[in-house]
Amino acid sequence: MSTPMEISVNNPPDADVSVQNGDVPHSAPPPPPAVSDDKVLVSVEVCLKPSSTARVEDIRLAVERMLEKRSLSYIDGPIALPLDDPLLQENVQRIHICDTDEWVQNHDVLLFWQVKPVVHVFQLSEEGPCEDLSADGQLSSFNEWILPAKEFDGMWESLIYESGLKQRLLRYAASALLFTEKGVNPFLVSWNRIVLLHGPPGTGKTSLCKALAQKLSIRFNSRYPQCQLVEVNAHSLFSKWFSESGKLVANLFQKVQEMVEEENNLVFVLIDEVESLAAARKAALSGSEPSDSIRVVNALLTQMDKLKSAPNVIILTTSNITAAIDIAFIDRADIKAYVGPPTLQARYEILRTCLQELIRTGILSNFLDSNHLMLPNYCSLKEQVNMPESQEARTLLHLCKQLLATAEACEGLSGRTLRKLPFLAHAALSNPYSCDPTKFLCTMMDTAKVQHSELLD
Ligand SMILES: Nc1ncnc2c1ncn2[C@@H]1O[C@H](COP(=O)(O)OP(=O)(O)OP(=O)(O)O)[C@@H](O)[C@H]1O
Known part of the structure; x- marks a missing residue:
């Protein structure tokens, strides 16, 4: 291997x-x-x-x-x-x-x-997700998008990671598709098209999978003019209606198989929280879950294994468990990327882009020439610290230092919580209609502390 x-x-x-x-x-x-x-x-x-x-x-x-x-x-x-x-x-x-x-x-x-x-x-598809409703009309076992989709526009750019992670994922997938397209013999050179992103909750793994699929659909559209993303809802497959689950899996894979047979189609299959498959299998083996569940997991894994051999499929998986996941097909993932909580630099950048958006939409105003105001990014902030030239530059620098202090106070919070913080802070303002950025940042700092204490509880 x-x-x-x-x-x-x-x-x-x-x-x-x-x-x-x-x-x-x-x-x-x-x-x-x-x-x-x-x-x-x-x-x-x-x-x-x-x-x-x-x-x-x-x-x-x-x-x-x-x-x-x-x-x-x-x-x-x-x-x-x-x-x-x-x-x-x-x-x-x-x-x-x-x-x-x-x-x-x-x-x-x-x-x-x-x-x-x-x-x-x-051109972006505006069709939206096509949901597959199961027999009882309640559970859907998968969602399907035509890519590139309007819903995922800008997602790639909004995700902030160590410089290089997104590029490495993109290059890996691009190489895998190129090898396939050129007909490289898999017995001589082995590779596969399985990606596993693992790490704590809320670090953007699911979003990164979707954004990667969207990027690849754009980059490879001359080879694959059609592209779909199938998002498998692993939880729904283990519903209390286990008798239905077998049917759901069969239904799902029949649909995916049909997509894959069309050679101009590029198909992404996203399975979130793959550890739920392993957990269901374990529980079934120990007798605490109906034995139906083991059949469903096994059916799913067999189908995934079969699908893997198709040249125009990329399987994207995420897991909140950082330790090894006991699932055969995940073992074979060629790319396993750990996606951790944001560092100080990433936290500053996430909060900065949030603040910039509030300035763009006029929610934060009342200061400097806010229409054209660009908050410096982390790297240029470090350079500017020693040389504020004008009063305006000094005010801006003060604001950015406040932002940096807030980012420092957010240590341990996930990217998901950080992106919510400005909204929570705005809702906590005593007068939300007159939004002074300095006051806003003070409230954001308090909100961060509350989030932090909730995290510790
Ligand atoms: N590094 C990051 N940069 C920017 N935004 C982020 C980052 N990490 C998380 N987010 C924000 O958090 C949201 C939720 O992320 P997502 O659901 O993809 O995370 P996840 O790791 O899959 O979480 P879970 O495992 O709980 O499902 C994203 O839409 C994004 O707005």
Whole structure:
């Protein structure tokens, strides 16, 4: 058996994604590249408007032409649409540069001549989840989404981890799909398409699986024009109606099998909390659960094993148990990533993006030029601490220091709790209609302390 690729993550943040891309100043032209083969591949994602009926290929060529004409510095974030291009103006919702963070951190900035842009054009599905109701109309054993889905738009960017985790997951899945596409003989080189994310509750594992599926559906849409995500509700399979469970599993896998048979389909199967399968099996063996449950678990595992051999399936699993999970197919997961609680840097970044959103929507106002206010990210905050130039900069710095202190007070809270904190703080304000950011941050600190004490209880 091959050794799985272990990734341990403590969640410091990715690089800032909110920086606007700008033209390189003409006064300091960068030297031309010595060797053009050294170019860095950078993904450029182009989201079409829901109303667009343009051909993907036409848009791709138009965006490539646009990028050739511009002397961009490549930093993650949006690029303005060219006003003089009616095709793009009419059809494109937004253009985003993605995943430069790793490169940018090491090498400061990517200039246009160092980059070979890879343009991905996509349109979001607005269909929403298609739920499968079981016979009694109560339980659904799975949800199905057509990807890329509107519901998952922006999810990838909102998840903040140690720089590198998201990239490594993306690269792993991309390599697995490439090996499959090129027909690499699995007897000579072995790999599989099973991902296991494990770690404490609320660290974003489920969201990361969904966001990864969404990303891959965009990146691989020229090979797989159709893409689905099937989210298996493991709990519902172990309902008290065990007699129904066998049927639910059969029904589920028949549906997945049909999707997989279509070779232009890329199918993601997400099984949350896989440990519930192991627990059900154990309980059944010890006699404390109906023996039906063991049949259901075994049926599920057999089906998963069968499915694994299909080239166009990626199985995504999550678990809240960090210790080894006693399930055969999970043992074979090639990528096992530990997703831990957010570090100080990640906590600051999560709270900063929350605050920035409250400023954008006008809930926090009343200070500086809040319309254009950009709160510095963790790395640039460290640089700015020693040199606040103006009164305005000093006020901003004070605010960020307060934010940092709140992030420090949030040690031990999960990403899920952190994302809720600003809402809870707002609800606790004595006057929510006049929201002074300094006062707001004080309330947020108090709220964090309450959350913390609840955690200890
Ligand atoms: N590292 C993070 N960065 C940003 N947001 C996060 C992070 N971790 C968690 N969150 C927030 O918490 C929410 C809940 O996460 P999710 O349900 O995916 O976690 P989970 O690990 O699967 O939890 P559980 O095991 O309890 O189901 C996410 O939608 C996201 O808003």
